Amino acid sequence: MQVPLLDLKAQYATIKDEVLTAVSEVLESQRCIGGPKVAELEGKIAAVSDCKFAVGTSSGTDAILNSLMSLDIGSGDEVITTPFTFFSTVGCIARTGAKPVFVDIDPQTFNINAELVASAVTEKTKAIMPVHLFGQMADMDPIMEVANKHNLAVIEDAAQSITSTYKGKKAGSIGTVGCFSFFPSKNLGGIGDGGCVVTNDEQLYNRLFVMRNHGSKPKYYHKYVGGNFRLDPLQAAALLVKLPHLNDWSEARRRNAAYYDKKFEGTVVQTPYISPDCVTIYNQYCVRVPRRDELLAHLKENNIGCEVYYPVPMHLQECFRNLGYKEGDMPQAEKAAKEVMAIPIYPELTDEMKDCVVDTILTFLG
Numbered sequence: 001m002q003v004p005l006l007d008l009k010a011q012y013a014t015i016k017d018e019v020l021t022a023v024s025e026v027l028e029s030q031r032c033i034g035g036p037k038v039a040e041l042e043g044k045i046a047a048v049s050d051c052k053f054a055v056g057t058s059s060g061t062d063a064i065l066n067s068l069m070s071l072d073i074g075s076g077d078e079v080i081t082t083p084f085t086f087f088s089t090v091g092c093i094a095r096t097g098a099k100p101v102f103v104d105i106d107p108q109t110f111n112i113n114a115e116l117v118a119s120a121v122t123e124k125t126k127a128i129m130p131v132h133l134f135g136q137m138a139d140m141d142p143i144m145e146v147a148n149k150h151n152l153a154v155i156e157d158a159a160q161s162i163t164s165t166y167k168g169k170k171a172g173s174i175g176t177v178g179c180f181s182f183f184p185s186k187n188l189g190g191i192g193d194g195g196c197v198v199t200n201d202e203q204l205y206n207r208l209f210v211m212r213n214h215g216s217k218p219k220y221y222h223k224y225v226g227g228n229f230r231l232d233p234l235q236a237a238a239l240l241v242k243l244p245h246l247n248d249w250s251e252a253r254r255r256n257a258a259y260y261d262k263k264f265e266g267t268v269v270q271t272p273y274i275s276p277d278c279v280t281i282y283n284q285y286c287v288r289v290p291r292r293d294e295l296l297a298h299l300k301e302n303n304i305g306c307e308v309y310y311p312v313p314m315h316l317q318e319c320f321r322n323l324g325y326k327e328g329d330m331p332q333a334e335k336a337a338k339e340v341m342a343i344p345i346y347p348e349l350t351d352e353m354k355d356c357v358v359d360t361i362l363t364f365l366g
């Protein structure tokens with residue numbers, strides 16, 4: 001039996017007619033930049049995130065970059081973040097000229113170890129960027145405490161965690177800004193690239209809005225150096241069709257996770273730890289296993305989709321060698337990079353498919 005890591009065709013089949021109608025409306029209108037679909041989506045993303053404002057962006061990466069630029073973070077500044085994340089988080093910090101400062105992860109949640117954040121603060125620190133990895137939010141209370149004490153901005157990289165919660169609060173609503181990605185493999189994925197920034201700060205919202213369009217206001221008068229960070233209305237149209245399904249899809253992922261949790265109980269497979277403070281949306285279901293690389297090869301041979309998120313922690317990436325980190329500096333992130341792997345969790349999985357994944361893993365591990 002073939003079980004892909006993600007099957008977007010299965011999802012598309014359930015909403016195809018609506019997506020085609022919505023996309024066609026945009027094409028017929030020939031409002032190819034901005035327009036009512038983008039504004040409508042922004043309102044709805046703000047609402048589901050319990051935030052006052054939202055600014056659609058061209059990608060999750062540009063949501064993060066726009067946030068950093070709008071907060072005037074750049075050369076000479078430091079931003080505290082996690083080494084165990086997708087490249088974007090750290091790439092954006094570096095692109096502004098600021099210095100990424102890493103804090104190791106909590107080995108249970110894989111998120112930044114909030115207890116260690118305070119010790120990384122210097123006079124140069126401008127912001128903290130926690131990442132809500134795999135669908136579960138970071139431990140925000142201690143992070144906000146440090147941020148408030150030192151007057152730091154908090155940029156939530158919520159690319160994998162739209163609508164997940166921490167102590168009942170939505171991802172993106174706790175920090176200064178929250179950044180979402182609509183990359184097709186995220187829980188709310190477009191039909192191409194897209195992203196969004198949410199905030200409750202009206203002044204910052206105005207800046208994000210202007211920065212998204214080359215920092216110009218009015219047109220051709222540039223107060224700031226912004227960029228082209230605009231969300232494509234075709235993406236907004238497709239996302240408006242998908243958004244009403246988001247909770248059901250996340251619920252189906254949680255049901256799949258509970259199914260796996262039970263099947264792996266008492267085995268060598270360590271299932272994801274979800275803090276009692278959090279409701280996760282399981283953008284990934286990552287297990288920690290012995291002989292990870294051998295198992296990965298075995299699953300691929302047996303047509304079962306799996307992937308390592310992420311094989312090289314950011315402090316050991318070649319492009320960040322200038323930061324001066326070395327192997328051993330972030331032991332928990334380095335260990336996780338060697339031991340974790342994601343298995344299929346997407347909503348349309350059948351029990352038969354999940355059983356096939358579980359059986360193939362357990363038979364191999366003995």
Ligand SMILES: *Cc1c(COP(=O)(O)O)cnc(C)c1O
Nearest residue numbers: 059060061086088159160181183
């Ligand atoms: C996907 C992702 C991003 C970037 O989003 P894009 O839309 O692909 O640019 C940033 N951070 C994390 C943690 C992600 O998973």
